Amino acid sequence: MSFFGLIVHNVRARWLRSFLTALAVAIGVATVATLGVVTHSLRNTAAAVLQTGKADFTVAQGGVADVLNSVIDENQLARLRGYPGVRSVVGALITTTKLNTDNPLFIEIGIQPDKLAPFGVRVVDGRAFAPRAPNEVLLGWRAADNLGKRTGDTLAVDGKNYRIVGIFRTGQALGDAGVMLPLVTLQANQRQAGQVTLAFVQVDQGTPLGPLRQTIHRQQPTLTTVRLASEFGRVDRNFQLITAVDHGATYLALVIGAVIVTNTMLLSFFERTREFGLLRAVGWKKRRVMMLVIGEALIISLFGAALGVALAFGVTTLLEHLPQLTGYLHPEYEAGTFWRALYVAVGIGFLGALYPALRAALLQPLRALRYE
Amino acid sequence: MIDASGVRKSFDHGKVVALDGVDLQVAAGDFVAITGPSGCGKSTLLHLLAALDRVDAGRIVVDGRDLDELHSRDEYRRNEVGLVFQLHNLLAHLDARRNVEIAMVGTHRRRADMQRHADELLHDVGLAGREHRHPTELSGGERQRIAIARALANEPPLLLADEPTGSLDTEAVDRVLGLFHRIRAERRLTIVMVTHDQGVADHSDRIVHMRDGKVVDQGLGVVQR
Numbered sequence A: 001m002s003f004f005g006l007i008v009h010n011v012r013a014r015w016l017r018s019f020l021t022a023l024a025v026a027i028g029v030a031t032v033a034t035l036g037v038v039t040h041s042l043r044n045t046a047a048a049v050l051q052t053g054k055a056d057f058t059v060a061q062g063g064v065a066d067v068l069n070s071v072i073d074e075n076q077l078a079r080l081r082g083y084p085g086v087r088s089v090v091g092a093l094i095t096t097t098k099l100n101t102d103n104p105l106f107i108e109i110g111i112q113p114d115k116l117a118p119f120g121v122r123v124v125d126g127r128a129f130a131p132r133a134p135n136e137v138l139l140g141w142r143a144a145d146n147l148g149k150r151t152g153d154t155l156a157v158d159g160k161n162y163r164i165v166g167i168f169r170t171g172q173a174l175g176d177a178g179v180m181l182p183l184v185t186l187q188a189n190q191r192q193a194g195q196v197t198l199a200f201v202q203v204d205q206g207t208p209l210g211p212l213r214q215t216i217h218r219q220q221p222t223l224t225t226v227r228l229a230s231e232f233g234r235v236d237r238n239f240q241l242i243t244a245v246d247h248g249a250t251y252l253a254l255v256i257g258a259v260i261v262t263n264t265m266l267l268s269f270f271e272r273t274r275e276f277g278l279l280r281a282v283g284w285k286k287r288r289v290m291m292l293v294i295g296e297a298l299i300i301s302l303f304g305a306a307l308g309v310a311l312a313f314g315v316t317t318l319l320e321h322l323p324q325l326t327g328y329l330h331p332e333y334e335a336g337t338f339w340r341a342l343y344v345a346v347g348i349g350f351l352g353a354l355y356p357a358l359r360a361a362l363l364q365p366l367r368a369l370r371y372e
Numbered sequence B: 001m002i003d004a005s006g007v008r009k010s011f012d013h014g015k016v017v018a019l020d021g022v023d024l025q026v027a028a029g030d031f032v033a034i035t036g037p038s039g040c041g042k043s044t045l046l047h048l049l050a051a052l053d054r055v056d057a058g059r060i061v062v063d064g065r066d067l068d069e070l071h072s073r074d075e076y077r078r079n080e081v082g083l084v085f086q087l088h089n090l091l092a093h094l095d096a097r098r099n100v101e102i103a104m105v106g107t108h109r110r111r112a113d114m115q116r117h118a119d120e121l122l123h124d125v126g127l128a129g130r131e132h133r134h135p136t137e138l139s140g141g142e143r144q145r146i147a148i149a150r151a152l153a154n155e156p157p158l159l160l161a162d163e164p165t166g167s168l169d170t171e172a173v174d175r176v177l178g179l180f181h182r183i184r185a186e187r188r189l190t191i192v193m194v195t196h197d198q199g200v201a202d203h204s205d206r207i208v209h210m211r212d213g214k215v216v217d218q219g220l221g222v223v224q225r
Helices: A003-013 A015-052 A074-082 A139-147 A183-189 A209-219 A229-234 A235-273 A273-281 A286-320 A335-361 A365-370 B043-050 B073-079 B097-102 B111-124 B140-151 B170-187
Strands: A057-061 A084-096 A107-112 A124-126 A136-140 A153-158 A160-169 A179-182 A198-203 A223-226 B003-011 B016-026 B030-037 B056-063 B081-084 B159-160 B190-195 B206-211 B213-215
Touching: A003 A223, A015 A235, A015 A286, A015 A335, A057 A160, A074 A084, A074 A198, A107 A183, A107 A209, A136 A153, A136 B190, A139 A160, A160 A179, A179 A183, A183 A273, A198 B097, A209 A223, A223 B073, A235 A273, A235 A286, A235 A335, A273 A286, A286 A335, A335 B030, B003 B043, B016 B043, B016 B213, B030 B043, B030 B170, B043 B056, B043 B159, B043 B190, B073 B081, B081 B140, B097 B111, B097 B140, B140 B159, B140 B170, B159 B170, B170 B190
Parallel strands: A107 A179, A136 A160, B030 B190, B030 B206, B081 B159, B159 B190
Antiparallel strands: A057 A198, A057 A223, A084 A107, A084 A198, A124 A160, A136 A179, A153 A160, B003 B016, B003 B056, B206 B213
């Protein structure tokens, strides 16, 4: 019997206790993995707004709490268009409104009709709105689906009736679940004349993006540029907050899991005091007794990790099908999330077993053998 | 083999004196029984010989080594002594073979070698064919024989037994004592056995009597087999 074989045997011999402990670890791991997957997916969905229109990068006001609070004025847009290598800059005003109780965050995008194609918008039914039409809108295909609307129907937004002149598709969930209308109309409605929320920048082929973005940051310090979903936090403090909560939940899961494992291993320690005493009496070193206890906890934790990952898959699938999240949550299972879950499981096992292992190792063999 | 001189041991901050200047010499290959009334200190002496506890005063030398100056008491317990307890202290979730192997975990032996050696030992103590039985499936005598096999696992020169027959019926007692004699002869073992039972003690070569923490009779020349 090898030492590892003994560890596995001990875990199996007390299978119910091992399973319940693994379940506690699994809940911690599932929490971490689910939050990781959800945060990552929501970030990608939200960041997709910034990546609409096949832009090489997007410009927003830096440091705002919510990306939709970003304000870029006409002068700034003009300066962006003037940088060498910039082919086009499309400004879009983006806002949300409560359409009804089922659609509390309905997206409105104001854009000039001639910029629809460069913005990545494909009109799949009807036609585009006129540049200054006060009551014409294009409806995203997801919104049309959800609301049961078609081209030619009327849509009431913020107390105003609009005629749906066409249906559009952008290929990203948030945009397709909203409405588009002429930029000047939305600017007038929002009392934001001459302002946009985001600027989508396309560059000439061969133009290096890094130096251009650095120039913009240096010359227009109130603006920031975003190219990747991972940079989304630069323009959206809320997202930084969500990410912080995600990390906080990881630590919390680690602590709670470790406490549960400590509790279980301590109970096991009291039950097995004579066993540890015997092992010490027949010549086992303190270090080996410690390794036995920690090894058992790690095996249980790894089993818990596998269980937790399966649980996370189940929960995220369930969340994906919640009506409130339909279209927004597209679970993306990136390796980093599962590595973090694995670290959490190993951390829970190690931290949870450390104190019981120390106690087991430091037992006086004689006292332990007399333990009742 | 064993040279203990002036050994003192007390508990409860000196209030309970368990050993009060014990002298004991045991030659290699001897089978010595230590006997005396309950509380006379015989088990305490055995625990000191096993390096499970430390002397307050005096010294114990085993095979030329002072137990208070051992580099590793764990290694001494693993390699130099085999321990047999009254309640055999087998691990209930392990079968007979694994209960023997447990003493070899962490030694240089490979897994297959451990298994073969454990099976040989179980065969030697008359438990061939019971390798996969768990302690709860065996009689008291059989359990004690597993404990003896475990004590012999690392081939120690000294076997220390604390009331090894205390919980056994007469037939099992005879088998265990017979086993002690056989393994002593086969393995050139030195055996020190603590017992309160005079009939059991009579099976040894020499009987050491203790009373109130002192050796009152070294038993030299009393019984020689």
